[in-house]
Amino acid sequence: MSVSLNLNPPALLAKLGRRLPTPFVSLHFVAGLEVARRLKWLSPPPELDGRSFAITIEDLGLRSSFAVRDGAFRPAWNSAPSELELGAKLSDFLALMRAETDADTLFFQRRLRISGDTELGLIVKNWLDAAPRPAWLQRMSGQVQG
Template identity: 80%
Template sequence: MSMSIEMPAVFARIGRRLPTPLVSLHFVAGLELARRLKWLSPPAELEGRSFAITVEDLGLRNCFTVKQGAFRTVWDGAPAELELGAKLADFLALMRAETDADTLFFQRRLRIAGDTELGLIVKNWLDASPRPAWLQRLSGAGR
């Protein structure tokens, strides 16, 4: 089941005004919860690397790193080694395994910048990560 959501432009204008570390705190809390519930475990190759994920239609930029196998907010504003950007609906489709990063990239719906080798590691990791049952039910998979 594919989802098409158009967010009002006002959300992006507001989101771009929010401090990145404040936005990142919430995002990283979600990543950490997923890690602690064993839904998402970062591979060793991500240790010490920095990332930025921008939900473009919401104007939200999340910056984080992996330290000692855990997700941590980046506070210093340093440039990320890997930047990913897409609309909320496309990120949700990736999470639910309704589509893959290659498809979104070649359809120009996923923006990738920075370290290409790191990007490939992240892509392969996310493609191979199992999705929790509740996420599969939300997507309509298995019906």
């Protein structure tokens, strides 16, 4: 007797991701942001200082909450709502990170979900659009597209 399993890896990852506590995910996500900041790949503008954010990678079921304090990224340990929440699939966040597409395009195609403080959302959008990308990220983008 043969048994066929139809496994959907993204669904399994999302199920696992939803079970991970947000502080655990946030700690790892913020560690990556801090490495990028210290390597001068990413520098939050002063307008973000003292503000709180959440990013959800919807297809993986992962949510990260963090804040910017004194120009550095810090995990948010409390359960207070974030001032700005962004949600999208991993591929859309990667396209945004590589500057293959912009936040407006993703938003109007309903591939980027934004909620919370509208003014803060515009500051973040303009910052992400204007942020220079490291050379290795641009090379990686060309390899993926080509």
